[in-house]
Amino acid sequence: MIESSNKLFNLQDDEVHVWTARFLDDESTTNELVGLLDQNERARAARFSYRHHRMRFIHFHAIARQILGGYLGLSAADVTFVHGPHGKPETKSGRGCADIQFNLSHSGDYCLLAVRKDHPVGIDLEEVRDLPHALEIAARQFTHAEAKLLARVEDDARRDTFFALWTHKEAVIKALGVSLANLDRMTFGIDPTGHPQLISFDGNRSSDLSLMRLDAPPGYAAALASLHPIPKVMRRTWIGGQDRAPTRRKETAGRSQIAAAMSTKVSPLASEIPQSAADMLFF
Numbered sequence: 001m002i003e004s005s006n007k008l009f010n011l012q013d014d015e016v017h018v019w020t021a022r023f024l025d026d027e028s029t030t031n032e033l034v035g036l037l038d039q040n041e042r043a044r045a046a047r048f049s050y051r052h053h054r055m056r057f058i059h060f061h062a063i064a065r066q067i068l069g070g071y072l073g074l075s076a077a078d079v080t081f082v083h084g085p086h087g088k089p090e091t092k093s094g095r096g097c098a099d100i101q102f103n104l105s106h107s108g109d110y111c112l113l114a115v116r117k118d119h120p121v122g123i124d125l126e127e128v129r130d131l132p133h134a135l136e137i138a139a140r141q142f143t144h145a146e147a148k149l150l151a152r153v154e155d156d157a158r159r160d161t162f163f164a165l166w167t168h169k170e171a172v173i174k175a176l177g178v179s180l181a182n183l184d185r186m187t188f189g190i191d192p193t194g195h196p197q198l199i200s201f202d203g204n205r206s207s208d209l210s211l212m213r214l215d216a217p218p219g220y221a222a223a224l225a226s227l228h229p230i231p232k233v234m235r236r237t238w239i240g241g242q243d244r245a246p247t248r249r250k251e252t253a254g255r256s257q258i259a260a261a262m263s264t265k266v267s268p269l270a271s272e273i274p275q276s277a278a279d280m281l282f283f
């Protein structure tokens with residue numbers, strides 16, 4: 001693969017970059033950002049009944065394009081996607097583009113974007129909210145053991161445990177590129193610190209899955225999964241929207257503008273979930 005010389009962001013083999021972006025409700029920025037989307041994304045945006053939801057979709061997709069374009073050495077509008085059988089998007093690499101894998105998750109006013117070389121990743125972000133029907137959902141979607149575990153805790157602890165389990169399970173689903181119908185293929189326990197730990201996948205106690213709880217904005221829960229070990233996570237914050245994201249033309253001319261419109265935290269903020277099933281609080 002030929003590497004492009006126009007890349008703004010570099011990704012090392014042992015790194016997963018996790019970007020956080022926050023939606024900014026601004027009509028004129030939205031009008032600029034919509035120009036970065038392709039026909040399919042614009043059609044999807046147009047189907048939202050609520051203006052806020054439509055704007056959020058436009059912002060998050062435009063931000064993802066700008067970030068991915070930074071890795072690929074392409075302008076945001078030139079990033080093209082192909083979709084897996086269950087809808088998972090991948091960048092279509094062409095001549096001069098690096099091979100990157102990514103996954104996007106959005107909830108409330110935030111989105112997270114995970115980017116890694118070569119190996120599929122899955123990320124899930126959920127706004128933590130009261131769920132009066134958490135046990136019914138768990139009975140339908142989780143394994144019997146997980147539903148039982150959830151029934152043993154109450155109130156805020158049940159809510160937090162539900163979202164911790166949900167984000168971990170969905171991150172795996174998204175790394176695999178399948179659908180939510182697969183949630184019961186894996187079973188998690190909760191360790192003494194309240195973090196989910198994978199116990200089995202497809203009935204096997206060992207698997208190649210690698211999982212991490214991610215620090216998320218207050219009131220949110222998040223997790224990252226990959227089918228390959230995750231040696232290092234770098235957290236980055238996209239703040240381009242505040243400065244107005246560059247249009248396609250400006251972007252080509254203004255690499256430093258985009259580089260200035262993001263901040264980077266190089267210290268790994270993710271806390272890795274140990275793979276050992278010791279000390280599992282299960283029944």
Ligand SMILES: CC(C)(COP(=O)(O)OP(=O)(O)OC[C@H]1O[C@@H](n2cnc3c(N)ncnc32)[C@H](O)[C@@H]1OP(=O)(O)O)[C@@H](O)C(=O)NCCC(=O)NCCS
Binds near residue numbers: 103104122124170177
């Ligand atoms: C993947 C899925 C679990 C994500 O649901 P969610 O909690 O609503 O959404 P998140 O915000 O975490 O992630 C959504 C993003 O994940 C990506 N995505 C979509 N389908 C995906 C899949 N199967 N696997 C991984 N990522 C996927 C997209 O970037 C999507 O963003 P978009 O909807 O704005 O385009 C859900 O969309 C699903 O079950 N999809 C499968 C549907 C299916 O089987 N369709 C078959 C016909 S296409």
